[in-house]
Amino acid sequence: MKEINVAVTGGAGQIAYSLLPRLVSGETFGKGVKVNLRLIEIPQVVEKLEGTIMELIDCGFDETGNLLATADIEEGVKDADWVLLVGSIPRGIVIDGKKIEERSDLLRINGGIFTDQGEAIGKLAKSDCKILVVGNPANTNALIGMTKAQNTGQQWFAMTALDANRAKAQLAIKAGKDISEVTNMVIWGNHSPTMYPDPYNALIAGQSAADVINDENWIENEYLPLVQQRGKAVIDARGASSAASAANAAIDTVKSVESKTPEGDWFSAAVASDGSYGIPEGIIFGYPLRSDGNGNVEIVQGVELNEFAKSKIEVTTQELKEEKEAVKDLL
Numbered sequence: 001m002k003e004i005n006v007a008v009t010g011g012a013g014q015i016a017y018s019l020l021p022r023l024v025s026g027e028t029f030g031k032g033v034k035v036n037l038r039l040i041e042i043p044q045v046v047e048k049l050e051g052t053i054m055e056l057i058d059c060g061f062d063e064t065g066n067l068l069a070t071a072d073i074e075e076g077v078k079d080a081d082w083v084l085l086v087g088s089i090p091r092g093i094v095i096d097g098k099k100i101e102e103r104s105d106l107l108r109i110n111g112g113i114f115t116d117q118g119e120a121i122g123k124l125a126k127s128d129c130k131i132l133v134v135g136n137p138a139n140t141n142a143l144i145g146m147t148k149a150q151n152t153g154q155q156w157f158a159m160t161a162l163d164a165n166r167a168k169a170q171l172a173i174k175a176g177k178d179i180s181e182v183t184n185m186v187i188w189g190n191h192s193p194t195m196y197p198d199p200y201n202a203l204i205a206g207q208s209a210a211d212v213i214n215d216e217n218w219i220e221n222e223y224l225p226l227v228q229q230r231g232k233a234v235i236d237a238r239g240a241s242s243a244a245s246a247a248n249a250a251i252d253t254v255k256s257v258e259s260k261t262p263e264g265d266w267f268s269a270a271v272a273s274d275g276s277y278g279i280p281e282g283i284i285f286g287y288p289l290r291s292d293g294n295g296n297v298e299i300v301q302g303v304e305l306n307e308f309a310k311s312k313i314e315v316t317t318q319e320l321k322e323e324k325e326a327v328k329d330l331l
Ligand SMILES: NC(=O)c1ccc[n+]([C@@H]2O[C@H](COP(=O)([O-])OP(=O)(O)OC[C@H]3O[C@@H](n4cnc5c(N)ncnc54)[C@H](O)[C@@H]3O)[C@@H](O)[C@H]2O)c1
Pocket: 009, 010, 011, 012, 013, 014, 015, 016, 040, 041, 042, 045, 086, 087, 088, 089, 090, 113, 133, 134, 135, 136, 137, 138, 159, 160, 161, 162, 163, 191, 241, 242, 243, 246, 249
């Protein structure tokens, strides 16, 4: 049986609880592929992972390989084919008597985590390892990790698939169509409330979603804020941040990278900008992507942007530049 090594940080967190069984069930990497899973946690909670491992064994999946719990990032990422960086410090946590509320504080604390993780991945994970950053602020964490990894064969992604799934769902509901008919969704820019979930290039049954819906007021004043603020709405309603849907989006991203993108379609994730669409190099930016199914992912070129899109993309680009400036001494 083919084997694959997958490392997950934040293994005892709530996203991981939904994510892990689906990584070793055959659903994500395919039937007949054994998944060796390395769960990485901070020393204070690493023991809890023994319980998680018991549950994964008790699921009885044919594709479950060996399972390891560790607080040592180097042990966790050694020879990894995929690393899912889910662990990070949430907003609102109290550290040294100070409640962490400011995005800048969050950036610095989590940035510190991603320097060590990036270095370990660059040095020890496979030379064609794929890394998906879920932990927030995802784009800038990915920038820090990628910069520290210094391994050009590896490919870093920051997750925007949850935003894309949310956007598709809202367009489908508004249009009264099945979500399976919504394709070509791209989240431009940052995984934050400045993201631009593009309704003009998204298609519903092959036609521009904006044309099908034909209601600019709804797009600007209802759809955009709803998608951009959906994470907060879930927290307000559930008392905890999105977990099952975030885990699902991580699985969607891995599958999108691993399989050939259907002709004419694309998927959404943030990758290192190469100057495409006039975005400066040196930030991790949400783009439309295609995979050839053999591990090669490219930014789709030639997607048309109207003035409305350009103005939104300018705002999210500016935010990413500011985030980069806030962590410049970590880069
Ligand atoms: N990109 C997205 O679309 C998206 C969506 C939802 C949540 N998130 C983010 O995902 C992250 C995880 O969410 P959650 O709900 O699972 O949080 P959680 O607090 O339930 O779990 C996070 C886990 O990470 C662990 N952790 C912290 N630092 C670590 C480190 N250095 N190494 C290994 N593990 C570490 C913690 O101990 C904790 O168990 C958060 O940052 C959240 O904001 C992103």
